[in-house]
Amino acid sequence: MGDMGEKLQIAVLGAGNVGGALGRIWLSKGHKVTFGVPDPQKTNRKTGNAEVTTNKDASADADVVVLSVPWPAAHEAIRNSGDVTNKVLIDCTNPLAPDLSGLVIGGTTSAAEMVATWAPGARVIKAFNTIGAANYGNAQFGLQRADGFYCGDDQQAKNVAKQLIEDVGLDPVDVGPLKNARLLEPLAMLWIDLAVNQGQGTNHGFKLLRR
Numbered sequence: 212m213g214d215m216g217e218k219l220q221i222a223v224l225g226a227g228n229v230g231g232a233l234g235r236i237w238l239s240k241g242h243k244v245t246f247g248v249p250d251p252q253k254t255n256r257k258t259g260n261a262e263v264t265t266n267k268d269a270s271a272d273a274d275v276v277v278l279s280v281p282w283p284a285a286h287e288a289i290r291n292s293g294d295v296t297n298k299v300l301i302d303c304t305n306p307l308a309p310d311l312s313g314l315v316i317g318g319t320t321s322a323a324e325m326v327a328t329w330a331p332g333a334r335v336i337k338a339f340n341t342i343g344a345a346n347y348g349n350a351q352f353g354l355q356r357a358d359g360f361y362c363g364d365d366q367q368a369k370n371v372a373k374q375l376i377e378d379v380g381l382d383p384v385d386v387g388p389l390k391n392a393r394l395l396e397p398l399a400m401l402w403i404d405l406a407v408n409q410g411q412g413t414n415h416g417f418k419l420l421r422r
């Protein structure tokens with residue numbers, strides 16, 4: 212797993228702004244996508260032709276499990292997905308205060324590290340959290356592409372994440388070990404504060420400049 216262009220079986224937990232957009236793009240790139248949601252019978256989700264089922268059924272045969280649920284639902288979503296040992300688990304969540312005034316955890320831990328404790332044996336990656344979902348598949352800003360920052364402790368899982376980040380049109384930027392989610396989650400909070408609290412909308416993204 213992790214070879215360039217390889218088609219993956221992906222369980223997307225949550226079919227909202229993030230999961231719906233990522234799942235639809237990955238489907239269009241030829242990956243097999245199955246959504247896991249609390250009530251698979253509920254309609255009106257934008258899930259394309261993908262199967263919509265329980266977290267457990269979606270995750271059972273998946274190479275990659277993507278956590279795209281509101282932070283308060285994250286622990287339950289993982290608990291409901293069965294044994295995810297050795298799977299790549301991509302955490303997209305941000306542990307937001309309900310009024311978007313800030314993060315409810317951080318500094319000495321992160322959502323991604325908590326996810327890792329809830330899913331022992333999974334190869335956890337933090338990704339897709341530092342830019343609004345409206346920019347997935349739409350991340351070109353003039354001549355520049357917004358970055359898709361990611362971190363994790365398993366190199367093969369990082370190779371998989373890199374491919375999936377490229378698939379949604381972001382420039383992948385590896386920022387190191389999983390504990391650097393402590394830095395990516397506040398960066399996401401800055402994106403959200405600009406977008407929502409400061410009323411600037413969703414047309415911005417971060418880019419790491421190098422020379």
Ligand SMILES: NC(=O)c1ccc[n+]([C@@H]2O[C@H](COP(=O)([O-])OP(=O)(O)OC[C@H]3O[C@@H](n4cnc5c(N)ncnc54)[C@H](OP(=O)(O)O)[C@@H]3O)[C@@H](O)[C@H]2O)c1
Nearest residue numbers: 225226227228229279280281282284288304305340343344
């Ligand atoms: N929105 C963004 O632009 C953005 C960008 C980056 C990161 N994030 C983060 O990504 C996560 C998802 O955000 P979102 O905007 O996509 O949220 P959303 O639009 O509210 O969608 C959440 C989805 O999660 C589902 N869900 C709830 N509990 C679940 C469970 N236990 N198992 C499986 N699915 C469950 C919901 O299903 P029902 O509809 O049936 O309840 C819904 O499909 C959040 O942590 C957010 O902070 C958001």
